[in-house]
Amino acid sequence: MSEAYFPVGPGLGPEENFLSLDDILMSQEKLPGRAESSLPRLAFALGQGAAGGSGDSIPEGSKLEIPMWLAKGLHDSKRRIISVELPKIYKEAWRTVFSADANVVDLHKMGPYYYSFGSQLLNFDNPENPEIAQTILQTFISRFRRIMDSSQNAYNEDTSMLVARLDELERALFRAGQKGLNDFQCWEKGQASQITVSSLVQNYGKRKFTDMDG
């Protein structure tokens, strides 16, 4: 209860949390897809600028990289406008890597929002959805132990090596674990009863008296 700011977490289900910064950043990640029908005058928006000789319409069947927010909006069950494919880390090959040993994968490089993005992918009808959902859950469970151990045992160390391979969701968990540890250690040393500057006010800087008059 000493926190002044409670960030809204990512909604990990079929719907994103509107107010979550993590979800907003996540929905900017790109998906591979194809245009199912010709899209007039959208070449500049979808990055096909120089290629289309006929100016600015996207021909049918051309490959696109679309951000998730656009893909969700343009997708409908009759699939007239675009069709999406799974990015490669959610495909069969990588799924077997995750089920073999999830701890070795560098989830930060693979797309820093593996879990949230994967949950959003389940919105598109795809016969592999149950396997994708299962893989995401199992990956989280296998990596949980390592996050717990490293966050609860690394006191006063440089943690950049430990968090380098974690995705954003896991990093938030790591920070929570670190906070628990730091609070306990700080209490044990007796620093808990010292009054410190609140983090919200620390950056204000000191203004000279004369500045306020001018």
Added chain:
Amino acid sequence: MEPAEAEFLAEQELVTIVPSFSMDRVHLIGGDLGPFNPGLPVEVPVWLAINLKQRQKCRLVPPEWMDVEKLEEMRDQERKEDTFTPMPSPYYMELTKLLLNYASDNIPKADEIRTLVKDTWDTRMAKLRLSADSFVRQQEAHAKLDNLTLMEINTIGTFLTQALDHMYKLRTNLQPAHSSQSQDF
């Protein structure tokens, strides 16, 4: 909850002191504080004991569990068992810190006691992590852990509840997607 709040709750525990002053019975909202006579042991809450000690008006008597042999036995038993053994006091960590910081001159072998309590704490935290890991791995719905103290729960609490939240949401993804709620007029 923060460690400082757990310490505050721990200060309500009773401890024996030997005062060096005299005073009649005091009636406080939380209870009575018995008459103080110099040289006669009396039981008071820890907050008062620490305060009197700081003003050099009493001598603290260590609680009977704060003894090297008993703590060694406790530590060895903790290491042997797979589950948590009952602790001599639900606030053993806080009491150890308070008493050893303010009254170490009244407690024999204070450093050894500190080390023993720390060892027991480390063993218990390791067991707690093991239990949390198997809880997550097997995706259980609920777990029961006896004999955990508030301080231990606090240290791991935020992390564990957040992780379980995420796991729950990811697990509901496994259910077949709800029928889309489109309205066709």
